[in-house]
Amino acid sequence: MNCYLETKNLNKRYGSFEAVKNMNVHIYKGDIYGLIGPNGAGKTTLMKMIIGFAGPTSGEIVLNSEKKGEGVIGNLIESPGIYGHLTAFENMMLKAKAQGVYNKDELLDILEFVGLSNVPKKKAGKFSLGMKQRLGIALALIGDPEILILDEPTNGLDPQGIIEVRELIHKLRAERNMTIMISSHILSELQKVANVFGIISNGELVMEVTSDELMEKYNGDSGALEEFYLDVVRGGKKVC
Structure with a gap:
């Protein structure tokens, strides 16, 4: 099955600073793709390039959509x-x-x-x-x-607001068959929403993993995503 949206060796440089380095992201139709990483890791830069708010220094973004022209990608950035x-x-x-x-x-x-x-x-x-x-x-x-890019949509919300946004994201996928990329620092919440995760560190994509792989690795633990993130970031190793 072909990716619905993918990046191929995507790079973004600001002067001597490499914000995104050779990034290869793979998103399939209907995915809710959770993007994880510390501040300054390159998440927002990646999202802005996918939307078209910033141009890549090199590499390409491939969107396999039958819909032509503007309006394929919706976004909520910041x-x-x-x-x-x-x-x-x-x-x-x-x-x-x-x-x-x-x-x-x-x-x-x-x-x-x-x-x-x-x-x-x-x-x-x-x-x-x-x-x-x-x-x-x-x-x-x-x-x-057809696809939504959401950067920290639950940032600063109270528990009720977080639940409302979470339910809306699930509704978008279930009723509109929408593909969504979402970033969040609240890993426990992101685990309840996304079915695929990508970890970014220092502008590089460290790993992509599915929710099923996480559940298998961590025996269905509700904190599996946090454990996975800590394992990867602390050890720099692929644990799934």
């Missing part, structure tokens, strides 16, 4: 770009019109899908952090993308 004085729908409308894909019914469907149809008049500036993240994901869904 904090969502939300206008606090506007409602959720008004924020959606502005982006949709800017992209030339405005359709009122489709925007309302997206807001219902992410659980924001019950606050039609509330200004986004009054939203909880969890609601803002769900609006950020709703904005990323405009144009019906």
Whole structure:
């Protein structure tokens, strides 16, 4: 089976600093790919190159999609770009019109899908952090993308907000067959969401491993991903 999205010897250099080094990531259709690594490891740089926000110094990104042109990839990188004085729908409308894909019914469907149809008049500036993240994901869904790139979507959220985002990610995969790349420092949470994991250290992809491989290696331990990460980072060895 061919990869849906892969990078081939991808490199990104800023002056003498190598942010990403010969990275070969493999994501299949329907995967939720968890990207793991310490701050400065190259996760966000990789995501920005996949989205097109940054160009690689060398290497290539291959996306095997039947959908042509813009709109294949949706993203939520860092904090969502939300206008606090506007409602959720008004924020959606502005982006949709800017992209030339405005359709009122489709925007309302997206807001219902992410659980924001019950606050039609509330200004986004009054939203909880969890609601803002769900609006950020709703904005990323405009144009019906096939893949989502989510950088730390649960960062700073309270337990309820984390659960809401987790459930939404599962819903996106189950009901929209969406492929998702997601980064997070909360390894226990990422283990509940992703089915494949890639560990990045010092700009390099150390290893890719599936959730099934983790469960087999660590006897179904709920902390398997954390144990795996510590084993790899501390020992620099492939344990699966």
